[in-house]
Amino acid sequence: MSKRGNDGTTGKRESLVWTGRMDDAFIQAMLKEKDNGNKIDGTFTSDACTNMVNEPSKSLNIQFKKDHLKNRLKTLKEHFSQCYDLFRGVSLSGFSWNPNTKLVEAEDEVWEALIKEKLEAEKWRTKQIAHYDEMLELFAKDRASGVAAETAKKKKKGTA
Template structure:
């Protein structure tokens, strides 16, 4: 289901139904219709929005992007076969020592990483003034 959902979101984005990082109501209608037909299940817009939040959270997309893409840590690479971000153990240990939350990222698989990157990377802050919500809350 997740694979079909992600592919459907990409199709809607390509077709211009995602504006300013948000899917339009028509995009959700199209996704509901496509998934309901292809998977023989009943879906609603609310169900898809909740699933989207779950995908981002469960696969730690934001944390992975912030840590590996946004901050450009060298030596780390995505392995599509294992579906993990990999690097030498000593480099992982250094990262884990500095950011204990990275422990979960070492062993938690993420399917469709490149597709999720395509969908969500532009939603992430970048540049000298970027910060995650957690960092902003700590600062405030």
């Protein structure tokens, strides 16, 4: 898609191809902001957003824009949610998370039964989830409700 500038020139829509290193830096920046209490009720504060643009930009020498990170956050959350909801974290009977292989694992017959019931599960049989533990920390509480749910600010203060 192209857009027309004020001077009449056309240019291609700006897009960014994400790498593993970029995800690493962004996720670490999000964790830092969450730990600093800058994620309230599942939403990062405006200061956190500014910091999350600046931190990875400096460490990777890439000029990120807020929209780049906003779009990537949406994608990361969506992928995490698909996996998390399917396996209910990893509390679905017969499944477990292996942090070494970065896979959700189960015996073949357990996988086959789930895939028969939910076709979308098949891709997770061999798809590595590079930052599952970190995304669990960042996003699982957003998916929780009730008494066990707490904000990062409450957790930091120890008042949850």
